[in-house]
Amino acid sequence: MTISIGDKLPAASFKVMTDDGAKTLTTDDIFAGKKVVLFGVPGAFTPTCSNNHLPGYLENHDAIRARGVDTIAVLSVNDQHVMAAWARFTGAEGKILFLADGSGEFAKNIGLDIDLSGAGMGVRSKRFSMILDDGKVTALNIETQPGVNESGAAKILEQL
Template sequence: MTISAGDTMPEGTLVEMTADGPTPRTTADLFGGRKVVLFSVPGAFTPTCSAKHLPGFVQHAGELKAKGVDEIVCMAVNDAFVMGAWGKDQGADGKVTMLADGNADYTKALGLEMDGTGFGMGIRGKRFAMIIDDGVVKELNIEGPGEFRVSSAEHVLTQL
């Protein structure tokens, strides 16, 4: 079942690449008592994700944080090494936290997985963005196949 606005985020663990290597981040620590914008992309280094989705959140990080957002998180079904490299490539350091959901476990817990096997990508996450306040989903924006509108940083800014 797909998560909805008003639902509590499920428990889980994502992985962040740090100077000490891959480091687990629990969702309880990530979302508890904080306002977080979480967005998901189908894959690091893919065209729309690299040209528009992540760059929009990097560009508008200051505006999002000025509206009370404690952390902006990019999640993808990739490994932490790839997410770390992509974040460096995109200038995300200090603006957007890059978290890996390597086996799609958390994406599946949200009910937001997609089957990319036809493109040689396996199971991936749908493109979406959500606003989470103290572990509760306040806004959920899921894109249709091939779309990029409601999960953009610009759209999320209008919801804060």
């Protein structure tokens, strides 16, 4: 079942890279008591994700944060090493939190997984964005067509 507005995120853990190596963060670590913008992408370094989706959040970082958002985070079904490399490559280190959902369990648990095996990518995350207040979904945007039409930073700014 797909997560909906008003739902609380299920408990989960994610891997992130720090200066001290890989670290596990839980949903409580990331979302408890905070206003967070979370967006999900099918894959780090993939063309639409790298050229269209992530850049909008990076360019609008200050405007989003100015509207009371504590954290902007991106989720992908990639490992923490790939996510850290993507953060460095895009210049988003320290601005956007890169969450590795390596096995795709979180994406599955919130009903936003997609099987892209036909494209050689396996199970990934659908392209989405959401606003969370203390872990509760207050806005949810899920792409139904290719591209970044509903889940980009411009839509999130409208919703904040």
